[in-house]
Amino acid sequence: MVEIPSGSAGAVPAAEVEDVELYHPKSWWTKYVFSQDAKIIAVQYSLTAISIGLVALVLSWLMRLQLAFPGYFAFIDANHYYQFITMHGMIMVIYLLTALFLGGFGNYLIPLMLGARDMVFPYANMLSYWIYLLAVLILVAGFFVPGGPTGAGWTLYPPQAVLSGTPGGSDWGILLMLFSLIVFIIGFTMGGLNYVVTVLQGRARGMTLMRMPLTVWGIFTATVMALLAFPALFVACVMMLFDRLLGTSFFMPAIVEMGEQLQHGGGSPILFQHLFWFFGHPEVYIVALPAFGIVSDLISTHARKNIFGYRMMVWAIVVIGALSFIVWAHHMYVSGMNPAFGFFFATTTLIIAVPTAIKVYNWVLTLWRGDIHLTLPMLFALAFIVTFVNGGLTGLFLGNVVVDVPLSDTLFVVAHFHMVMGVAPILVIFGAIYHWYPKVTGRMLDDFLGHIHFWITFLGTYAIFFPMHYLGLLGMPRRYHELGDTVFVPPSANTLNVFITVMALVVGAAQIVFLFNLVWSLFKGRQAGGNPWRATTLEWQTPQTPPAHGNWGRDLPVVYRWAYDYSVPGSAEDFIPQTQPPSGGLTREVVA
Amino acid sequence: MAVVLILVLLVVGSLLFHVLSPWWWTPIASNWTYIDSTLVVTFWITGVVFVAVVLFMAYCVFRFRHKPGNKAAYEPENRRLEMLLASGTAVGVAAMLAPGLVVWNQFVTVPDEASPLEVVAQQWLWSFRLPGVDGKLGRADTRDITSENPLGLNRNDAAGLDDVIVEGGELHLPVGKPVRVLLRSVDVVHDFYVPEFRAKMDVIPGMVTYFWFTPTRTGTFDILCAELCGVGHPQMRGTVVVEEAADYQIWLDQQQTFNQLLASGEQQPVN
Amino acid sequence: MNVVLIFLALIGGVVIWWLAGQRLMSKPWLETGTAPPATDRQELPSEPAVKIGLFVFLGVVGALFSLSVSAYFMRMASADWWATPVPRLLWANTAVLVLSSGALEWAKREARHDRMESLPLALAAAFSLAVLFLIGQIQAWRELVSAGYVLADNPANSFFYMLTGLHGLHILGGLVVLGRTTVRVFAADVPRDRLRLSVDLSAIYSHFMLAVWLLLFVLFAGWANDFIDLCRQLIS
Secondary structure (H helix, E strand, O other), X not given: OOOOOHHHOOOOOOOOOOOOHHHOOOOHHHHHXXXXXXXXXXXXXXXXXXXXXXXXXXXXXXXXXXXXXXXXXXXXXXXXXXHHHHHHHHHHHHHHHHHHHHHHHHHHHHHHHHOOOOOOOHHHHHXXXXXHHHHHHHHHHHHHOOOOOOOOOOOOOOOHHHOOOOOOOOOOHHHHHHHHHHHHHHHHHHHHHHHHHHHHHXXXXXXXXXXXXXXXXXXXXXXXXXXXXHHHHHHHXXXXXXXXXXXXXXOOOOOEEOOEEOOOOOXXXXXXXXXXXXXXXXXXXXXXXXXXXXXHHHXXXXXXXXXXXXXXXXXXXXXXXXXXXXXXXXXXXXXXXXXXXXXXXXXXXXXXXXXXXXXXXXXXXXXXXXXXXXXXXXXXXXXXXXXXXXXXXXXXXXXXXXXXXXXXXXXXXXXXXXXXXXXXXXHHHHHHHHHHHHHHHOEOOOHHHHXXXXXXXXXXXXXXXXXXXXXXXXXXXXXXXOOOOOOOOOOHHHHHHHHHHHHHHHHHHHHHHHHHHHHHHHHHOOEOOOOOOXXXXXXXXXXXXXXXXOOXXXXXXXXXXOOOXXXXXXXXXXXXXXXXXXXXXXXXXXXX | OHHHHHHHHHHHHHHHHHHHOOOOOOOOOEOOHHHXXXXXXXXXXXXXXXXXXXXXXXXXXXXXXXXXXXXOOOOOOOHHHHHHHHHHHHHHHHHHHHHHHHHHHHHHOOOOOOEXXXXXXXXXXXXXXXXXXXOOOOOEOHHHOOOOOOOOEOOOOHHHHOOEEEXXXXXXXXXXXXXXXXXEEOOOOEEEEOHHHOOEEEEOEOOOEEEEEOEOOOEEEEEEEOOOOOOOHHHOXXXXXXXXXXXXXXXXXXXXXXXXXXXXXXXXXXX | OHHHHXXXXXXXXXXXXXXXXXXXXXXXXXXXXXXXXXXXXXXXXXXXXXXXXXXXXXXXXXXXHHHHHHHXXXXXOOOOOOOOOOOOHHHHHHHHHHHHHHHHHHHHHHHHOOOOOXXXXXXXXXXXXXXXXXXXXXXXXXXXXXXXXXXXXXXXXXXXXXXXXXXXXXXXXXXXXXXXXXXXXXXXXXXXXXHHHHHHHHHHHHHHHHHHHHHXXXXXXXXXXXXXXXXXXXXX
């Protein structure tokens, strides 16, 4: 049971109240390190996630170098290669994307966008971050133990994940990975309870659900999904630990390993796959839904136009969230499960395409007859749409069971999921950072550096992953340390591999520009003011920028309208903040 | 303006790449041409959507980019347009799904005349077993595996004694005869993958998975493992030779049966 | 995976019921104004955030156990499954857990009616009964082990130890919170409404874990299979 400290029970008052003691940290430690302020926790989450993400980025460089120049870099042997792909995948999916969207953006934006002072359980929120950090440290420890980290692939399929034919399988690697995941899930649950209950209970007066920005809708739905999906991974990890440490046979059938009969028997590897993908598929949407929400707000704000079809967007988020729990086995079409399942899961999978497509249409229709400011957040949003449409459409290949048969386990799959749940959400993350950095720091990120970063990242990633589909179409399998000689792959494919690797190095290097920009602008960036984008949502209406602990000074905001009153006919400005009552006149002075 | 130009170039470039690039699937060697056709249908539908959405977006950026004095239109929603787009999408999705499901039905329905072929995977080697003259494969179990009996056949099952065992060698198949491939693994999850056959299936230890196909042209093809199975994963190769029935019979006659294998195993200690 | 899908359907039902009250069909751009719509939570006496938090947490725990039970059923289908005998001690343990839950229910009523004098007794009873349950569970493990039913022998044993272990850990977590509450009762300076809330939450949690235990017990005793067979027969 989650520990709920006495200080937090009902700590966040509902409406106008006196400043509360809780919101005044006593010392530097409680202000910046063991802070209970969601905004500080958000920054902690984000910086940790980005740091570990950089490790994953470097790993991807090493993998690409090996694929383009097999045998040239002696230290990237097969063992290392598989350890790199495993750690790259796991870090990117869980420790970067999930943590950054929910722990980072969720923590920063939910209380601010809803007009709350903080999360409802600040103490559990703080614990959530430190447990997450612990999980990251356990994960990284894998690099320093004998045998190195696990090389089982991020899917960790047993039996190979716990056998000696796989790096880390009979050493520490797999154990640390499983422990780290278990710790991560415990930490996430503490954070996740916070995000959900804050949305349920912490909204300012007048903030009905249908007045919430889509960002909050996306993060909220994703969190609910994560709370229900992560237990599947938790159970799978615990059972695999039992198999590995205590000799049980949950997932382990009778096995002859290198000529030797093992003690296990009767277990079902497919059972693990079901549990894993019961988590794994919703995980895709746990990453995608916050990105959907955020990009909706970026497009609306920078096109100065209300998001087109707000209600449909909300329904689509909810429907996608629900449907994503009954499509998991589309990752297992060729797994040997009962083939009759193929009919069901192909149908549900392709049905998801409809609400997803509606979202794409509505983003583009928001641009239609807008007043498009080509700011950096807008550019990233446009790049997201291109990337996401591309990646989403290739999903229709893989979701359609019979088309998946030749394509599964090839580079086509790699290209698809990198487009749709790698690059696309990361483009949104960049857009969101350019968008909210002024609120977090009070300064704008540098525009010139931002443009360099944007163009290289957008076009570079497209150049990496678009051609990669065709390597998959050729039949080139994924997770190959080196392809060797084959009849079906022409030598020219190697040229393409070299090109992809060069692009990957360039894109990776461009991130240095971004990191430099983050640091440089912190000190030298242009002063932003309270609402540089002239946006309507509550986080831009705080009395101070960056907002103080407690967010709102003495009075909580009151919400009078939805989040998208841009270019309303008859109003002088092209935006009306949510806090502005209909009669006109702000309820509070916006402090610039 | 640069944005508009680049978006258009991106679409044109993608289309040109698709049409001009030399990288396309390897010529098919099995009956699953329907899979290729479904894939082509999917390419057309998704291609049209991709081009339409990105070009429309480029047009919007071109036409409605900010100029001083501009003001965006106010239009919260348009139910008719949204319903229209949603139903259009649904039709497109159905057009891809329906043929897909029909072909899947064929894929999972093994014809009665298909002859069985067992593929046994282990780290990192492919072995094969063909039924002997009785046309039946004998029972086998991972528990029965010993060094003399590498595939774990049941010695007491008469149906298995005449089974032909090809350990780590080339597999031969007669052209034009449907094959029911039964897949068995003795250690970890593998995946039997011959790109030219299009069909592939995971090999799961503890159970027997299956699929079927008919080789339609003669030739020599690579067998790969398509499911990560440890450090030797890329080296797990095999070869399948599809040949005319007469050539196949010659090859088959040279292979060892389980009985012969057992006999040679018993002789060894004496030598 | 049927069990977890049924569980998700239940959760889905709750979500739909809740969303139905949130006016998802309204057109928010037409509703500019001061008066928050009638369903806004300020208009209703709202539950404390911790209570909502607890319910959400119980949802997570429910997902955890229904997934484990799904795995149990899927693994059960294989040939090497021999059901573990249910130690008779489990009946006694069940009774103890029921009593513990009952004591908390009693504590909840006492707290609600401001009868603080019997509250410490009720809480202490609930606490010690729960501890007794855990001791009983460990004893049941020891009996099984000495009878030769060890963890790795058979999947049914593995599941038995894993599920009872998971459940025991959850009880243990609940005990930590219950212990804090009990200590607070003895410390006089805690406001009554907060105390009442704490007792209330502990009672909800304990009832939930009791329900989970009863379902697990049904599972181990094999009645769940009989029930499923019965359902199958009724359908066919």
